[in-house]
Amino acid sequence: MKQKILIILLFPFIGFSQQNNSKTTDSIKTSNVFILGEVIITNHQNKDTLNRITSKTMESQNKMEVSKALNMLPGVSLTASGPRNESMVSVRGFDLRQVPVYMDGIPVYVPYDGYVDLARFTTFDLAAVDVSKGFSSVLYGPNSLGGAINLVSRKPFKKLEYDGSLGMINENGYKGNINIGSNFGKFYVQGGFSYLDRNSTKMPSDFIPTANENGGQRDNSYRTDQKISFKIGWTPTEKSEYAIGYINQQGEKGNPVYTGTDTQNSLLLKPRFWQWPNWDKESFYFISNSAFDDKNSLKTRLYFDRFKNTLDSYDDATYSAQTKAYAFKSIYNDYTYGGNLEYNTKFIPENDLKIAFHFKEDVHRENNLGEPVRHFTDNTVLVGIEDIYKVNSKFTLIPGVSYNIRKNKDAEDYNSTTKVISDYPSADASDAFNAQIGLFYQLHQDQKFGATVSQKTRFATIKDRYSYRMGTAIPNPDLKPEKATNYELNYTASLFDKITFQTALFYSSLSDAILSVSNVEPGKAQMQNFGKAEYKGIEAQLDYAVLKNLSFNANYTYIERKNVTSPIIHLTDVPNTKVMGTIKYSPIKILLLIASSEFNSSRFSTSYGTRVPDYTLLNLYASGQISKNFSIDAGINNIFDKNYSLVEGYPEEGRNFFVTLRFFNSN
Structure with a gap:
């Protein structure tokens, strides 16, 4: 206990933010940002370390998954769907249905339920990850109730x-990646390949074995x-650019079994004995940006996105037979296509005006x-302005301001x-x-001082409206959009070219929140626009x-969430308090040492009150440059072997x- 208290007390005094050291190491890495893929309101946003993680930061602390990279930011909490073995985040209390995920401004979230498993999105080929909280550009499109997450790819400059x-x-996991790019002046090409394989994850040594997990290597945790x-891109003029991109992700994973006591x-x-073979x-x-003259331009995004997965439910932990009533093979074969146009004009003095049109068709099979x-x-x-x-x-x-409309064309029972x-x-x-x-x-x-107010909405997903939830629910095709009014006050100050302080106060009021209402019919629930809630x-x-060789960073988040409609039904998955700190020290030019720590308070794991306890983690990293073009990185995560969970029953x-x-050769 004394050890935990000591670590927490050290938080205000330790830390390092490589995002903010943009005048040194990180300025080189941020030059590889594919600017055409950014969605920002003002140019200063891409320097905002409250809301951006760069590739240098992700690499230095071995953040291989987008969810774990995002967790380094204040206001963002790492969450999980244990029963589905999915890694997610919450942004100021909003989940991924309400904070959609984009790649270079193009939506990549799953059409059926609006979620996306961020563990499947690795960081090896990214230049940066941006988070908009509450006040997000209307140019993102619909459903950004609580903000938006944009994964920004790379662009070569040499x-x-x-x-x-x-x-x-x-001893049983491997990773590898390569990124290659070339810029020929008016033409450029960028390519990447990555591979991540783990036979299993390791359980904490003090885990007490249960009927479905004996400890050691976590059963069915492979990935x-x-x-x-x-x-490939073409830049015919300084202000015009055209790019065609392609991404192919292939994944498979096991689904560890529940080991809790609830x-x-x-x-x-x-x-559940589940596996995801694909x-x-x-x-x-x-993506293009065509400049007509110094004051007028047109930006275009066109996309086609295909999503396929298979879920196998087996009889037992041998994962060999599918004969029981609860065993099945579920197949999704979805696709999305669409595009958007953004007309930008500076014809009116002192105004930078953008008019946007978005179209998107989601098909779930x-x-x-x-x-x-x-x-x-x-x-x-x-349609937005x-x-x-x-x-x-x-x-x-x-x-x-924007107007959004969604129409269902097909829905089959x-x-x-x-x-x-x-x-x-x-x-x-x-x-x-x-x-x-x-x-x-x-x-x-x-x-700098800022104040924002935004009223945002989210349309109900296909799953919200039509899922029977394995026989426990009644569909509701007429669900209305959720609504949220988000308020924020923010302040940034720089002192002596050494200190940067950033803070934000936020408050959100939700109405028509889509919640499951029990016993609409005996033993069956239904999703309804039933809820009101407040986040602050x-x-x-x-x-x-x-x-010059020593710097630190600390960030802090405190959030309260209140279920106004039904206070006895708890809002889940988000801790009230999160504190993170990192210290960076370079004793000699070729050696970099990093220590990071994280504290999360307890959080509700179920709406009826099951909690997971607070936890503190300590991690150590080192990087040594062994020649002009090679370095060796090593690190230990969770040094004290803490037995902790984001969801009860899923360590x-x-x-x-x-x-x-x-x-x-690009550093």
Whole structure:
């Protein structure tokens, strides 16, 4: 206990943020950002260390998954769906249905339920990850109720750039990647390949064995993920650019069995023996920016995204037979296509005006093996306007408004008794208005103040409206959009070229929240626009370059979430308090040492009150450059082998290590 208290007390005094050391090491890495793939309101946003993680930071602390990279930011909490072995995040209390994920501004979230397993999205080929919280650009499109997450790819700036790595994780995991790019002036190409394979994760040594888990190596926790990405671009003029991109992700994973003690959890007596033999995604996209003159331009995004996965439910832990009533093979074969146009004009003095049009069609196709395929199709359209009005040299006003409409084209029901497919009753189109305004004031060169208000919405997903949830729910095709009004006050100050302090106060009021209402019919629930909730909190970050070779960072998040409609039903998965700190020390030019620590308070794991306890983690990393083009990285995560969970019954990994050989010419 004394050890935990000591670590927590040290948090305000330790840490390092490589994002904020942009004048030194990180300035080189951020030059590889594919600017055409960014979605930002003002240019200063891409330097905001409250909301951006760069490739250098992700590499230095071995953040191989997007979810774990995002967890380094204040206001973001690492979460998980234990029963599905999915890694996710919450942004100021909003989940991934309400904070959609994009790749270079193109939506990549799953059409059926709006979620995405961020463990399947590795960071090896990314230049940066941006998070917009509450006040996000209307140019992202619909459903950004609580913000948006944008994964920004790389762009080469030299005739030849390459970097890559080969590494080992514990004694049974391997990783490797390579990125190669070339810029020929008006043409450029960028490609990447990555591979990540783990036979299993390691349980903490003090884990007490249960009926479904004996400790040691976590049963059924294997994973394999590989990704190929390619982009070719043309820049005929300084202000015009055209790029075609392709991404192919292929993954498979096991699903560890519930090991908890919650007697109200059905998985205690009826465990799931699940495996995912494929979780595959393929994306084609075209992005362009055409400048007509110095004041007018048109940006275009066109995309086609395919998602396929298979879920196998087995009889028992041998994962060999599918004969029981609960065993099945579920197949998803989805695709999305769409595009958006953004017309940008500076014709009106002191105004930077953007008019946007978005179209998106989501197609979900599902069936169990031996059953016919059911089809679901949604069309979504958005028209939006956003302006940056510079009132004077210090004061900027940013209003935005959009109209969104979603129409269901196909929705098929299946009767497993009669083996007949029929159409669900048609539902009316669902529409919503979004509006926001931001006021930003430059107090002087080193201090900035901002205040924002945004009203955002989220359309109900196909799963929200049509899923029977394995026989426990009644579909509700007429669900209305959720609504949230988000308020924020933020402040940034720089002192003596050594200290940067950033903070934000936030408050969100939700209405028409989509919640499951029990016993609408005996023993069956239904998703309804039933809920009201309030989220409020503070986030802060302090960066201090103590010496040329020593710097630290600490960030802090506090959030309260209140279920106004039903206070006895708890809001899950988000800790009230998260504190992170990292210290960086380079005793000699070729050696970098990093220590990081993280504290999370307890969180509710179920709506009826099951909690997982607080935890503190300590990690150590080292990187040594052994020649001009090679370095060796090594590290230990969870040094004290803490037995902790994000979801009750699903322990996280115990002490683990990695060793990586890196090669590069672009650093």
